[in-house]
Amino acid sequence: MKIMDFLSKKAIIPALKSTKKEEVIKELVDALIQAGEISKSHRNKLVEALLAREKLGSTAIGQGVGIPHAKSEYVDKLVAALGISPKGVDFDSLDGEPVYIVFLLLAPQDSAGPHLKALALISRLLKDKYFRDNLRSSKDEKVILKFIMEEDEKKI
Amino acid sequence: MPRIKKTIMIKNRQGLHARPATLFVQIANKFDSIITVKKGKDVVNGKSIMGLLMLGAEKGSIIQLQAEGDDAYQAIAELESFLLMEE
Numbered sequence: 001m002k003i004m005d006f007l008s009k010k011a012i013i014p015a016l017k018s019t020k021k022e023e024v025i026k027e028l029v030d031a032l033i034q035a036g037e038i039s040k041s042h043r044n045k046l047v048e049a050l051l052a053r054e055k056l057g058s059t060a061i062g063q064g065v066g067i068p069h070a071k072s073e074y075v076d077k078l079v080a081a082l083g084i085s086p087k088g089v090d091f092d093s094l095d096g097e098p099v100y101i102v103f104l105l106l107a108p109q110d111s112a113g114p115h116l117k118a119l120a121l122i123s124r125l126l127k128d129k130y131f132r133d134n135l136r137s138s139k140d141e142k143v144i145l146k147f148i149m150e151e152d153e154k155k156i
Numbered sequence: 157m158p159r160i161k162k163t164i165m166i167k168n169r170q171g172l173h174a175r176p177a178t179l180f181v182q183i184a185n186k187f188d189s190i191i192t193v194k195k196g197k198d199v200v201n202g203k204s205i206m207g208l209l210m211l212g213a214e215k216g217s218i219i220q221l222q223a224e225g226d227d228a229y230q231a232i233a234e235l236e237s238f239l240l241m242e243e
Contacts, residue, residue, distance in 0.1 A: 056175060057175055057178050057179075058178075059174055060205075061174070061177075061178075061205040061206045061209060062204055062205050062206050065206060067174065069174065094178065094181065094182065094185075094205070112169065112170040112173075112214075113214060115170075115173070116171045116172075116173055116212055116213075116214055117212055119173065119174060119209045119212070120209055120210055120211065120212030121212075122209075123206045123207070123209040123210040124210050126206065127206055127207070127210060
């Protein structure tokens with residue numbers, strides 16, 4: 001599996017508008033709707049599922065990265081959106097640090113295996129500080145996409 | 157300084173996903189010991205959620221915990237019982 005197998009090319013936001021977790025999650029869900037990955041009629045259910053997951057514990061995983069995620073009957077395959085926040089988002093993280101890179105992941109109900117694999121790929125992609133800095137300084141989605149595709153090609 | 161190692165099989169049916177990884181780090185952070193988790197050829201910091209997720213440890217996979225420090229014994233005991241409790 002590669003990042004580009006589930007990251008929607010059209011759902012990359014180089015400058016998230018909001019600095020609030022809930023609003024950022026909505027921005028990214030809307031990006032997935034605009035990209036045609038999910039149906040607009042499921043917007044509220046999906047946002048609810050993502051927020052319910054956050055209530056169980058923040059999905060901030062350190063180093064300024066957040067991975068809001070949920071499983072839902074309203075998605076038929078693993079799909080992700082990516083947003084970069086210039087100002088940082090308050091994510092109730094364990095380390096108290098704001099989140100600058102938000103990878104939002106939606107998965108079908110019965111997808112424990114692929115879901116775990118996707119989380120592993122995202123973590124591997126973002127573990128390198130240099131790479132994270134590159135993403136954060138990118139001003140448009142084409143550049144972000146290029147960085148990610150290059151990393152994707154490195155692993156076989 | 158004591159160094160303790162323990163090999164454990166992941167029991168959680170969804171594997172070591174985001175929530176258990178976060179809880180694991182919260183426990184690990186209570187200890188001064190250096191804690192690492194190894195799976196295959198990957199060795200990651202047991203106090204990093206991102207590190208643990210990188211392992212992609214699914215149900216049935218074997219991981220090796222290691223703690224090094226004065227509280228290593230206690231750290232391994234708590235982390236092990238946490239992992240065995242997770243279903």
